[in-house]
Amino acid sequence: MTLRPKLVLPTPQRSARPVRWAFDDAARLCLLGEQFNCIETNERGCILEYTTRTSPNGQPLTLPITWDELDALERDGAFTFERKGYSLEQSRKMLRAGARRMRDLPKKQRETIAWKRMLIERFCQLQAQGLATMSEASIRNALEIIQSTLCREAEETKAKKGAQAGSEIITLRRMPHPSTLVRWLKKMPDTSKESAMTLMDGRCNSGNFIPRFNVDETAILFRCARAFLMKEKPSIASTNTMMRIEFRKVNAERRRKHLPDLKIPSEKKLRDVIGSFTAIETAAGREGLDEAVNLFRPCSGGVQDLVRPLQRVEVDGWKIHLYMIAVAIGLWDHFPEDLRNAMKPLRMWLTAALCCTTRCYVGLWISKTVDAASTLQALRMIFTDKTALASSFGATTPWEYRGTPELMVFDTGSENYNEDVVAALTDLRIPFLFPQTSAPSARGRIERSHRTLDQKLISNLCGRAMPVQMRKQYEGEARACITVDEAVKVILRYIVDGYHNTPHAGLGGQTPRSKWLDVSLEFGVPRCPDIHELRLALGVEREARMQASGILVLGNWYRSPEQHALFQKIRNAPVRTRYDRENLGWISLQLDDVSWATVPGPAWMRGVNADTWMAARTDLQRRFKIEAQMTEPIVLDAIAAALEVDREARGRRGIIDSPLTQDMLDAVQARTLAGIAWTDDNAVPAQRPTGLFAGTIPVGTAATGAPDEQDRQRGSTPTSGGPTQPASAKPSYKPPKRAARETPPTPTKPKPVRSWTKRDTE
Structure with a gap:
C-alpha cells in the first residue's frame, strides 16, 4: 500500500467543547497577518480590536470570532499569541538584553x-532565614557561606558519581563584591524567570568600534577585495599580494605630493572583508551568474502530491559521458558503405522519459544527435510495452511500463521546444509544460537520474569522458573500446534489471518497480491511445499518388473503399499519407482538410516495423530479380529471415537511432516500382464486395439481377481487384480471322531476317 501522508500523520482530534481562553490586557494577538487586542470575551467567543485600522469616522474596528474558529486558525498556523507583549517592563528587558528570548543569547x-540568578536565590534564602541583611559585612559573610555550600555540594556530587573526593580541584566562579550583588538585586527584585534576562551584562557591546582605516584606505581595501570575485578564482594570498602592490603604488604617488603614507591592512582584515560578501555574490563573481542562479534558486524538494502513475513525466536529453565506437552489425549491413565503416569514437545522446511518481523509465532513445525526432521516438516508447526489447538484451525483469501521461515537462531546448513536438502532444491531448529557462531544478528528478546513471554505471566503463582539467591524465577518446551496441546493452540492462529493482531513497526505500506495481493497482494507469491515433500524431508524413491498385507505400499496396472513392475524384493528384514506422499494417490517408481515413495493407504487415521490412525487401530483390510477382508465402519467409537477422540487432532498432533516414526510405520507395509487385491474395475479405467499382457503378447482377447485354458482349476475366463474373459466363468476344497475306515480290537484295511478332489484323 502506498504510504501517503494522510495515512501516516495522526488525525487531529476535536474536543467536544471549545476552550474559552483568557487574555490579559498586555497580550498581543496576530490573526491572518493583522494585529489585534482582545477587548471582550464570553462563552461563545471573543471580540478583537484592530490596532492598525480605524473606521472612516475614527472609531476602532472590531472583529468577532468564535472559539471554534480560533482553534481552527491556530491549527493552520494563522494565529499567533504573545503574552505581555505590550507591557513596559517586558519591553525594557528586551531592549536592555538586545534579544527577545533567553535561548537567543550565546x-x-x-x-x-544562571550563575548570577543562583547567587541571588541563595542570598534571598539566607535573608529569609535571618542569616543575612543588606549591610556590606553581612553580604560578605553570606557570600562566604554560599561559596562553602557550593564546594560541599560539588564534593558530594563527585562522590555519588564514584569519583575520589579531592582528586580534582573544584573550580568555581569568583564571588562578586557586595555592591555588585546589591546592583543585581535591583535589576532582579524577584527570582522569576521572566526577569532573568535583565542580569545580562554589557560585555557583548564592549570594544572600540571606531574605524581604524580612513576613507582612502577603505576604498583601496574594498577595491582589492572585489578582485577576489573574478572568474579566474584568485586565492586570498594572491589577492593580498595584489593589494600590497596597489598600496605601494599609491604611497609612492603620495610621497611625491608630500602626503603621509596610507596604512596597509593585514591579510586578516582582507579575509574579514572578503568574508563579509554574501554567498550568492561570491558565487556569481567566481562561478558565473548562471551557476549562482542555479545554486541559490529556491527549491521545495520537488513537486509534491504525486501519487498516480504517469501523473508527471519529465523528458530530458543527456550527452552520455562515454566515448563509444560506432560499428555496423545486423541490419546495418544493408546500407551504404560509409555508414558501415564508421569507426570513429563518438558520444551518443540519451533522451529519457521518467515517471516522477515511481521513478521508472517509461521511454528511452539513444541517438547520435538530439533533435525533435529523438524526442518523438522517446515519446512513442511511452505507449509501447518494451518487455521484448529488454529480453533481447538478456534482461529478466519486464519493462511493461506504459500509458498516457497526465503532464509532460520538458526543457526549452530546440529538440523539445519546436512545432513537431508541440503538435504531437496537442494531438494526443497530453498537457505539457516548459519551465523557466536554465532552471534544472524545475526538472530535478530527471536531472538527478542522469547523475545516478553516470555515477553508478558510466564511471566504471573504459573511455569515459572526463572534465577539461582531467583530460590530460585520462584521454577518454583514445581509450574508447566499447561499441555503441555494447554500451546500449549495458545501459539498458542496468536500467531494467538494476535501477528499477534498487531501493530508492526518494521512494522511502521502495524500489521503482515495486512502486509502479503498487500505484498502478491502486489508481490504475491511463489508457494508451490506439494505434491509429498514434499513427496520426507520431507517424511519418509523406506525399503519395494514388493508382487504380491503391497507394504504394514502402513497397506495399494499401487500398480501401474510401481510398478508391477519393481516387475517382482526384485520380493521380498527390495526397497526404502517414505511416507508423513501428507498425506498417495500416496507413492514414487525408480525405479532406479535417478527415483522415485508415487504409489497410497486407495482413502480414501488421506489427512489422520499417527496419525489418526494409531488410526483407532487400533480400527479396536480391533473390527474385526475375520473377514479376511474389505471393504471400515468399514474403512471409523473407520477413521471418529478416526477423532472425534482426534478433541480435533488435536492441539497436528499438532503442538506438535507426540508420534508416528518410532519404533512404524514399530511395527504397523509388526502387520498389521497378521489377517487383506483390500479389495480395487476402487483401479484400470474402464478405466484402470485390468489384473494382463496387459501391459506385452497378456490376453484373448487382443492377438488374441478370447479366445485361453489355456484359455478355464485353465479357471479362476475374482478377484480384477487378469486377466479378458468374462461373458459367463465357466471353462473347471472338478474335477475327487473319486475312491471307499476299506474297510480296522477290526483292533484288535479301532483307535481314526479323523475328515474327504475333499481332491481330483487321
Missing part, C-alpha cells in the same frame, strides 16, 4: 546569567 552569556 551559551556563555546564559551560563553567566
Whole structure:
C-alpha cells in the first residue's frame, strides 16, 4: 500500500467543547497577518480590536470570532499569541538584553546569567532565614557561606558519581563584591524567570568600534577585495599580494605630493572583508551568474502530491559521458558503405522519459544527435510495452511500463521546444509544460537520474569522458573500446534489471518497480491511445499518388473503399499519407482538410516495423530479380529471415537511432516500382464486395439481377481487384480471322531476317 501522508500523520482530534481562553490586557494577538487586542470575551467567543485600522469616522474596528474558529486558525498556523507583549517592563528587558528570548543569547552569556540568578536565590534564602541583611559585612559573610555550600555540594556530587573526593580541584566562579550583588538585586527584585534576562551584562557591546582605516584606505581595501570575485578564482594570498602592490603604488604617488603614507591592512582584515560578501555574490563573481542562479534558486524538494502513475513525466536529453565506437552489425549491413565503416569514437545522446511518481523509465532513445525526432521516438516508447526489447538484451525483469501521461515537462531546448513536438502532444491531448529557462531544478528528478546513471554505471566503463582539467591524465577518446551496441546493452540492462529493482531513497526505500506495481493497482494507469491515433500524431508524413491498385507505400499496396472513392475524384493528384514506422499494417490517408481515413495493407504487415521490412525487401530483390510477382508465402519467409537477422540487432532498432533516414526510405520507395509487385491474395475479405467499382457503378447482377447485354458482349476475366463474373459466363468476344497475306515480290537484295511478332489484323 502506498504510504501517503494522510495515512501516516495522526488525525487531529476535536474536543467536544471549545476552550474559552483568557487574555490579559498586555497580550498581543496576530490573526491572518493583522494585529489585534482582545477587548471582550464570553462563552461563545471573543471580540478583537484592530490596532492598525480605524473606521472612516475614527472609531476602532472590531472583529468577532468564535472559539471554534480560533482553534481552527491556530491549527493552520494563522494565529499567533504573545503574552505581555505590550507591557513596559517586558519591553525594557528586551531592549536592555538586545534579544527577545533567553535561548537567543550565546551559551556563555546564559551560563553567566544562571550563575548570577543562583547567587541571588541563595542570598534571598539566607535573608529569609535571618542569616543575612543588606549591610556590606553581612553580604560578605553570606557570600562566604554560599561559596562553602557550593564546594560541599560539588564534593558530594563527585562522590555519588564514584569519583575520589579531592582528586580534582573544584573550580568555581569568583564571588562578586557586595555592591555588585546589591546592583543585581535591583535589576532582579524577584527570582522569576521572566526577569532573568535583565542580569545580562554589557560585555557583548564592549570594544572600540571606531574605524581604524580612513576613507582612502577603505576604498583601496574594498577595491582589492572585489578582485577576489573574478572568474579566474584568485586565492586570498594572491589577492593580498595584489593589494600590497596597489598600496605601494599609491604611497609612492603620495610621497611625491608630500602626503603621509596610507596604512596597509593585514591579510586578516582582507579575509574579514572578503568574508563579509554574501554567498550568492561570491558565487556569481567566481562561478558565473548562471551557476549562482542555479545554486541559490529556491527549491521545495520537488513537486509534491504525486501519487498516480504517469501523473508527471519529465523528458530530458543527456550527452552520455562515454566515448563509444560506432560499428555496423545486423541490419546495418544493408546500407551504404560509409555508414558501415564508421569507426570513429563518438558520444551518443540519451533522451529519457521518467515517471516522477515511481521513478521508472517509461521511454528511452539513444541517438547520435538530439533533435525533435529523438524526442518523438522517446515519446512513442511511452505507449509501447518494451518487455521484448529488454529480453533481447538478456534482461529478466519486464519493462511493461506504459500509458498516457497526465503532464509532460520538458526543457526549452530546440529538440523539445519546436512545432513537431508541440503538435504531437496537442494531438494526443497530453498537457505539457516548459519551465523557466536554465532552471534544472524545475526538472530535478530527471536531472538527478542522469547523475545516478553516470555515477553508478558510466564511471566504471573504459573511455569515459572526463572534465577539461582531467583530460590530460585520462584521454577518454583514445581509450574508447566499447561499441555503441555494447554500451546500449549495458545501459539498458542496468536500467531494467538494476535501477528499477534498487531501493530508492526518494521512494522511502521502495524500489521503482515495486512502486509502479503498487500505484498502478491502486489508481490504475491511463489508457494508451490506439494505434491509429498514434499513427496520426507520431507517424511519418509523406506525399503519395494514388493508382487504380491503391497507394504504394514502402513497397506495399494499401487500398480501401474510401481510398478508391477519393481516387475517382482526384485520380493521380498527390495526397497526404502517414505511416507508423513501428507498425506498417495500416496507413492514414487525408480525405479532406479535417478527415483522415485508415487504409489497410497486407495482413502480414501488421506489427512489422520499417527496419525489418526494409531488410526483407532487400533480400527479396536480391533473390527474385526475375520473377514479376511474389505471393504471400515468399514474403512471409523473407520477413521471418529478416526477423532472425534482426534478433541480435533488435536492441539497436528499438532503442538506438535507426540508420534508416528518410532519404533512404524514399530511395527504397523509388526502387520498389521497378521489377517487383506483390500479389495480395487476402487483401479484400470474402464478405466484402470485390468489384473494382463496387459501391459506385452497378456490376453484373448487382443492377438488374441478370447479366445485361453489355456484359455478355464485353465479357471479362476475374482478377484480384477487378469486377466479378458468374462461373458459367463465357466471353462473347471472338478474335477475327487473319486475312491471307499476299506474297510480296522477290526483292533484288535479301532483307535481314526479323523475328515474327504475333499481332491481330483487321
